[in-house]
Amino acid sequence: MKSAYDIVIIGSGAGGGTAAEYLSRFKDKGVSILLLDSGSYRTKEFFNQKEKDMTSMYYKRGGFLSKNLSVGVAAANTVGGSTAVYTGVSFRPPSSVLKEWRDDFGLSFLTDDYANSRLNEIEEQINVHELPESWDNENNSLFKKGADALGIPTKRLKINVKGCQQQGFCNIGCTSGGKQSTLEVQVPKALNNGIDFIYNAEVSYLEENKVNFKVKPAVLNTEPNKVSEGDYSISAKVIVLAAGVLNSPAILMRSLKHLNLQKDALGRYVTLHPALNVNGVQPEKIKNYRGFPKTYYIDAFSESNGYYLETSFYYPGITAKNNPGFGADHQKVMKDYNKMMSILILTHDKAEKHNRITVDKNGNPVLEYTVNPAVKASLVDALKKSVQLFFAAGCEYAVIPGSTKALLYPSDLDNLDELITDKSLSFAKSPLSSAHPQGGLRMSADETGAVDINGKLKGSKSIYVADACLFPTSVHVNPYETVMLLARYVSEQILSENFN
Amino acid sequence: MDTSFKKNLIAIAEVVLPDIQTDAKLKEDFWNNFSYFFNDLDADSSGKLKLLTGVIAKLSWVYNVKSFNKLNVVSREHYLKKISDFPVSKITAGFTGLRNLIMVSYYSMNNTWDDINYDGPIVQREIK
Numbered sequence: 001m002k003s004a005y006d007i008v009i010i011g012s013g014a015g016g017g018t019a020a021e022y023l024s025r026f027k028d029k030g031v032s033i034l035l036l037d038s039g040s041y042r043t044k045e046f047f048n049q050k051e052k053d054m055t056s057m058y059y060k061r062g063g064f065l066s067k068n069l070s071v072g073v074a075a076a077n078t079v080g081g082s083t084a085v086y087t088g089v090s091f092r093p094p095s096s097v098l099k100e101w102r103d104d105f106g107l108s109f110l111t112d113d114y115a116n117s118r119l120n121e122i123e124e125q126i127n128v129h130e131l132p133e134s135w136d137n138e139n140n141s142l143f144k145k146g147a148d149a150l151g152i153p154t155k156r157l158k159i160n161v162k163g164c165q166q167q168g169f170c171n172i173g174c175t176s177g178g179k180q181s182t183l184e185v186q187v188p189k190a191l192n193n194g195i196d197f198i199y200n201a202e203v204s205y206l207e208e209n210k211v212n213f214k215v216k217p218a219v220l221n222t223e224p225n226k227v228s229e230g231d232y233s234i235s236a237k238v239i240v241l242a243a244g245v246l247n248s249p250a251i252l253m254r255s256l257k258h259l260n261l262q263k264d265a266l267g268r269y270v271t272l273h274p275a276l277n278v279n280g281v282q283p284e285k286i287k288n289y290r291g292f293p294k295t296y297y298i299d300a301f302s303e304s305n306g307y308y309l310e311t312s313f314y315y316p317g318i319t320a321k322n323n324p325g326f327g328a329d330h331q332k333v334m335k336d337y338n339k340m341m342s343i344l345i346l347t348h349d350k351a352e353k354h355n356r357i358t359v360d361k362n363g364n365p366v367l368e369y370t371v372n373p374a375v376k377a378s379l380v381d382a383l384k385k386s387v388q389l390f391f392a393a394g395c396e397y398a399v400i401p402g403s404t405k406a407l408l409y410p411s412d413l414d415n416l417d418e419l420i421t422d423k424s425l426s427f428a429k430s431p432l433s434s435a436h437p438q439g440g441l442r443m444s445a446d447e448t449g450a451v452d453i454n455g456k457l458k459g460s461k462s463i464y465v466a467d468a469c470l471f472p473t474s475v476h477v478n479p480y481e482t483v484m485l486l487a488r489y490v491s492e493q494i495l496s497e498n499f500n
Numbered sequence: 501m502d503t504s505f506k507k508n509l510i511a512i513a514e515v516v517l518p519d520i521q522t523d524a525k526l527k528e529d530f531w532n533n534f535s536y537f538f539n540d541l542d543a544d545s546s547g548k549l550k551l552l553t554g555v556i557a558k559l560s561w562v563y564n565v566k567s568f569n570k571l572n573v574v575s576r577e578h579y580l581k582k583i584s585d586f587p588v589s590k591i592t593a594g595f596t597g598l599r600n601l602i603m604v605s606y607y608s609m610n611n612t613w614d615d616i617n618y619d620g621p622i623v624q625r626e627i628k
Contacts, residue, residue, distance in 0.1 A: 046627065047623075047625075048621060048623060048625040048626070048627050049621030049622070049623055050608070050620075050621060050627070051604070051608045052533065052536070052537075052608040052609075053627040055604075056540075060541075060542065060545070061537065061540060061541075063541070063545070063597075063600075063601075065597070068589075068593075069589075069590065069593035069594070069596075069597065070593070165622070167621065167622050167623065168621075168622075169621075175621075175623045175625070221627045285617070287619075289618060289619075290622075315608075316607035316608065316612070316613065316616060316618055317603060317604035317605075317606075317607040317608040318604065319607070320603035320604070320606070320607045321600045321603045321604055326515065326516040326517075326580075326584075326599055326603075327515060327516065327518060327577055328518050330516075331517065331518060331519060334607065334616050335615060335616055335617070336616075337616040337617060337618055338616070338617035338618065426592070427593075428589040428592040428593040428596060429584060429585075429592060429593075429596055430596075431593070431596060431597075
């Protein structure tokens with residue numbers, strides 16, 4: 001490690017990994033790059049598909065809660081960031097969202113042509129494609145069967161895998177390296193291009209042209225540190241902040257003494273893509289913990305009712321957590337784990353100023369988030385739709401958070417409006433989850449933006465942002481491709497503004 | 501961990517997971533796994549969960565005029581249903597968080613998987 005670099009990138013996930021790989025292509029210009037990540041370096045050899053071991057890949061083991069305890073955020077804390085723990089569901093940003101971002105926030109560069117040209121390249125690099133139907137496990141087949149019976153159109157998801165061994169759970173690390181995450185693709189390419197990389201490196205604060213960080217001890221069963229533990233201060237011509245929605249704003253808030261930033265714009269307009277996972281139980285065994293967990297989705301209610309439905313299936317502990325209630329009834333349901341089919345509800349939340357990241361007295365991120373009534377209405381509708389789909393797919397009963405009955409049966413179908421209501425759905429009893437936090441350092445030409453439309457932090461001359469914090473509003477779909485798209489754009493601006 | 505916390509926590513877990521009531525080995529394994537997760541929490545979260553467990557035990561005197569640990573399982577279940585519907589949302593949400601940690605601790609143990617017909621991961625790899 002040197003004492004000064006041209007570029008220091010903070011974070012190796014969808015944003016930082018993409019920026020590192022793209023910028024490392026220009027080594028012939030003599031651009032030196034240091035990549036930092038606060039997480040440990042777990043390569044595929046360190047994964048074992050057991051949630052007891054693998055939840056350590058998540059920030060606070062996936063138990064980071066909003067201040068009011070209504071939403072739990074599953075944010076990664078490992079090299080590869082969110083891409084090490086996502087399922088690989090690949091969506092381009094919808095044209096309608098790009099238009100909104102152009103028209104309302106001044107992101108004029110973000111034309112469909114620009115997005116498509118860059119995403120064509122990115123998708124080819126990480127092997128985004130539709131999976132063959134032969135890979136569908138029964139959860140996916142039953143989801144389609146139920147939707148077909150109800151006359152609801154389904155679509156096939158695109159996924160970024162190569163040599164996938166269909167082990168069932170993508171969210172706790174891919175043991176084969178089939179998932180084409182930044183851990184498998186962009187970070188190794190960047191390393192091959194000669195960048196330096198320090199993991200277990202937690203950024204304390206930033207100054208103009210300077211990154212101050214601490215190297216923590218490596219945890220067991222991860223790559224050992226290559227530099228000594230301790231505090232470091234590294235100079236950089238350009239700093240690229242891509243530490244994720246929880247930590248990028250927190251790092252800046254810890255740096256306020258040293259930077260001249262627009263404080264009121266920091267941490268604001270966070271959206272979460274709030275989610276609930278629900279289960280229905282089939283009469284026969286259906287081993288949904290094998291095969292690829294996600295191949296279908298429904299967007300038919302996106303515009304009208306504000307949500308997507310996707311197939312999903314989770315490991316036992318999280319499934320138990322997602323099923324409401326406790327005691328003998330709950331245990332009885334869990335004994336049907338091998339008969340469960342599962343639906344993930346993803347709602348579109350509005351970007352609201354009061355939903356934000358702040359920091360506690362120790363400088364750690366705090367999420368202040370209130371669920372909008374419109375999101376609650378979407379969830380109630382989606383829960384009822386999911387119940388209908390379960391029974392249309394042949395389920396014997398369904399286990400639904402927010403229902404006034406512990407278990408719902410086909411005979412309850414006519415009474416769903418009374419059984420699942422706005423009042424019965426309590427986020428204190430059934431907290432939402434979020435795997436897609438977005439916003440917090442909004443990219444916008446107007447005063448609501450913390451970042452300008454070239455990706456540079458307003459008020460700073462050396463700091464750029466290249467992660468999901470940039471999103472002016474929710475992108476509505478699984479966000480990683482949009483993160484990569486914006487990271488690529490910001491990287492292009494960094495080169496043209498600083499290294500031509 | 502202090503013994504009163506362990507006692508109260510086990511008394512709650514016996515209601516949440518009735519299968520551990522009659523199986524001492526399963527109960528001990530559960531406690532060890534719960535401790536593994538609990539000790540990994542940040543000080544703020546673990547402190548709040550300890551506080552909540554203490555509040556649940558103390559409120560038992562108000563609702564049941566009896567120590568929480570002395571309640572039989574049926575009474576404990578009845579009481580915890582009240583807690584899970586408590587009018588103060590922070591108590592309800594805190595209880596939900598504790599319940600979730602209990603669930604994850606239990607069902608992430610290999611020796612519960614046979615019972616739910618889960619074959620476990622394909623890759624056999626121990627991470628110590």
